[in-house]
Amino acid sequence: MTATETATTTPLLELRGVSKSFGAVQALSGVDFDIHAGEVVGLVGDNGAGKSTLVKVMSGIHLPDAGHYLFEGRERKVSGPNDPYAFGVATVYQDLALCDNLDVVANLFIGREEISRGPAALIRELDEPEMEKQAGELLRTFSINIPSLRAEVGTMSGGQRQSIAIARSLVGDARVVLLDEPTAALGVAQTAQVLALVRRLREQGLGVVVISHNLADVFEVCDRIYVMRLGRKAGVYQAADSTPEEIVGAITGGRGTVRTQAAAAAAQAGDDGEEATR
Amino acid sequence: MSTTAAPETQPTPSPPSREPSGGRFGFMQRFGAGELGSLQVIVALIVIWTVFTIANDRFLTATNLVNLSLQIAGIGLISVGVVMVLLLGEIDLSVGIVSGLCAAVMAVLNVQHGWDPYLAIAAGLAVGAAIGIFQGTVVVAFGIPSFVVTLAGLIGWQGALLWVLGDTGTVNLTDPKIIGLAGTFYGGTTAWIMGAVVVGLFALACLNARRRRLKAGVPAATPLVVALRVAGVALVTAVVIAVLTDDRGVPLAILILIGAVVLFDYIVRRTRFGRHVLAVGGNEEAARRAGIHVRRVRVAVFMVAGTMAACGGIVLASRLLAVNQGSGGSDLLLLAIAGPVIAGTSLFGGRGTVWSALLGALVIGSISNGMDLLAFPSSTKNMVTGAVLLAAVIVDATARKRRRQSGRV
Incomplete structure (x- = not known):
């Protein structure tokens, strides 16, 4: 997706002038954000820069003090996490929120189980065959490899668990998926596995927001990169036309001109990470 | 006494994952770790029954x-x-x-x-x-x-x-x-009739589950497995009834x-x-x-x-x-x-x-x-x-x- 295309189509999800404060702390001030179908947007920033708050506004956990929430070009009223979920914004939290004691199918459908038809519906009997069928189709669509649909999630690797957590967000016809640190705590191979899944989400026409500390991952998978700094949008970069140094500069406030030692070191670390994954 | 119905699902065959799954214990290890519960x-x-019988x-x-x-x-x-x-x-x-x-x-x-x-x-x-x-x-x-x-x-x-x-x-x-x-x-007869009803219901439930799974196009138990399961339940039921009706x-x-x-x-x-x-x-x-x-x-x-x-x-x-x-x-x-x-x-x-x-x-x-x-x-x-x-x-x-x-x- 090129920059011109981005500019002409209606964003799937758009925030305009969003502000949010917690007591005396201004966590977000006048932030604009948009993401299009088939686009992966990175959201980076230092600790406390406001990226988590921004994502929580998108997922409906935080209600902004001011600003507009648009989905598919229409202004939406969001009064809790159920609203964005209902119109198609799903969140995958860093701690995954999987039930290790349940199998893959059960985890994919937790909280929105399919119920059998007929008299068994009265006692809310689970329609296991239907759930297993849908689960199989979903995992095939996104080429997610797991040993068995009926294996306990607790027996699986971090990459598989992350994939299942992402797949779960897709069960309810999500259009935009918010991923909170999807590659934190994953090894190199597992990170590659999850990033490949993010690309497949893009191919299927979903919008994916990736919050990450790892610039190597962000550059590997994202089309655009939003940099947050002190509750404001410090810049939006086309990943193809920018360098990790520029991003680090924006994150630290150096803007690529005054490169502090820390920024340089961080950039170096980012480069190293990038090489490691390749 | 155990008529525990085994889970009706068979593991879905899937391509082997490229990474170590980290949780594949051998049977004996899992047994020792208490992960096979009922068995x-x-x-x-x-063991207890053998000791007391001796x-x-x-x-x-x-x-x-x-x-x-x-x-x-x-x-x-x-x-x-x-x-x-x-x-x-x-x-x-x-x-x-x-x-x-x-x-x-x-x-x-x-x-x-x-x-x-x-x-x-x-x-x-x-x-x-x-x-x-x-x-x-x-x-x-x-x-x-x-x-x-x-x-x-x-x-x-x-x-x-x-x-x-x-x-x-x-x-x-x-x-x-x-x-x-x-x-x-x-x-006597009452017990055997009840036993037959129980086994019949179990067989119906197994067949129904199989029919539904086949209809949904997901792996289902083979007729042989269903037959073995029903036979197992029938055997256990029969033994229990035979022993108890003896008294x-x-x-x-x-x-x-x-x-x-x-x-x-x-x-x-x-x-x-x-x-x-x-x-x-x-x-x-x-x-x-x-x-x-x-x-x-x-x-x-x-x-x-x-x-x-x-x-x-x-x-x-x-x-x-x-x-x-x-x-x-x-x-x-x-x-x-x-x-x-x-x-x-x-x-x-x-x-x-x-x-x-x-x-x-x-x-x-x-x-x-x-x-x-x-x-x-x-x-x-x-x-x-x-x-x-x-x-x-x-x-x-x-x-x-x-x-x-x-x-x-």
Whole structure:
């Protein structure tokens, strides 16, 4: 997706002038954000820069003090996490929120189980065959490899668990998926596995927001990169036309001109990470 | 005795993952780590039965096995409720005394107030349910650990039991319908017809599950597997009926227990409510984020525990022919919790099966029964039962630790 295309189509999800404060702390001030179908947007920033708050506004956990929430070009009223979920914004939290004691199918459908038809519906009997069928189709669509649909999630690797957590967000016809640190705590191979899944989400026409500390991952998978700094949008970069140094500069406030030692070191670390994954 | 239906699903063949899965233990390792639950306890049961049969040739007689089934019915029913609470990751220390209190309510209403026996039984069950709802509500409303709330219940309901029984302290049961709960036996043709119906229903359920899975296009059990399963259940049923009808017949009490186990096993594995119980027990935060009404599930499970405690208490009273101040006391509570834990239900929530209520009661009942036959004193009985429980808990904790170490909590 090129920059011109981005500019002409209606964003799937758009925030305009969003502000949010917690007591005396201004966590977000006048932030604009948009993401299009088939686009992966990175959201980076230092600790406390406001990226988590921004994502929580998108997922409906935080209600902004001011600003507009648009989905598919229409202004939406969001009064809790159920609203964005209902119109198609799903969140995958860093701690995954999987039930290790349940199998893959059960985890994919937790909280929105399919119920059998007929008299068994009265006692809310689970329609296991239907759930297993849908689960199989979903995992095939996104080429997610797991040993068995009926294996306990607790027996699986971090990459598989992350994939299942992402797949779960897709069960309810999500259009935009918010991923909170999807590659934190994953090894190199597992990170590659999850990033490949993010690309497949893009191919299927979903919008994916990736919050990450790892610039190597962000550059590997994202089309655009939003940099947050002190509750404001410090810049939006086309990943193809920018360098990790520029991003680090924006994150630290150096803007690529005054490169502090820390920024340089961080950039170096980012480069190293990038090489490691390749 | 085990008619545990194996999960109806076959592992879906899928391309081997490129990374190590981290959790593939060999059969023996998993067995040692206590991850094969029911199978392990059946082996333990065979060992126990073999030892007692060698020690005393009366152990494996029809008469003694009928006695054993009567001995475990009441405690097994209480354990069914305990399993539900354990699956949730909670504990209910009041189930013992609640069983006594509810039996007392039933007895007093029936004997002293002349209530219809069925109404009196319903009232006893209702009191159990109400106590469960009350305790569950306190747990969720104030966020107090269930351990403490039900400990208060343990003491408080003991007082209520004494109050209900009044000055005499003992109510003798005479109503034939109430006594019949533990005193009815189905022998001969009746037992065989019931057995045939059970096996027939099981076969229908298996075929129906297979039909639905094929219709949905997901892997289903092959006809051979279905046939083997039905044959296994038929064999176990036939052996049990043959042995029990050799004496007085199949006790109604054990049928009530098996019925309750089958019902709650179905609820846990096949209904949305059961799935939500397992989800809350596995990861409460995940369950809450998934939109599950965690509090409602909690209260409902405590209600089940109270109701099943009442059910067990009523069967125990029926067998004793009386309710007295000691009803529901002594080691009843501890054995009702120990049983499912011995049979593989985790104290840490989310893992276990309702069948562990029956299997655990069988293990504990067999030890107790066998030692009685050998005329061992209570001191020895208690120490051995304690050692078995300790071993089971250690196995549970070890399994949990291994899961942790292999990266699975």
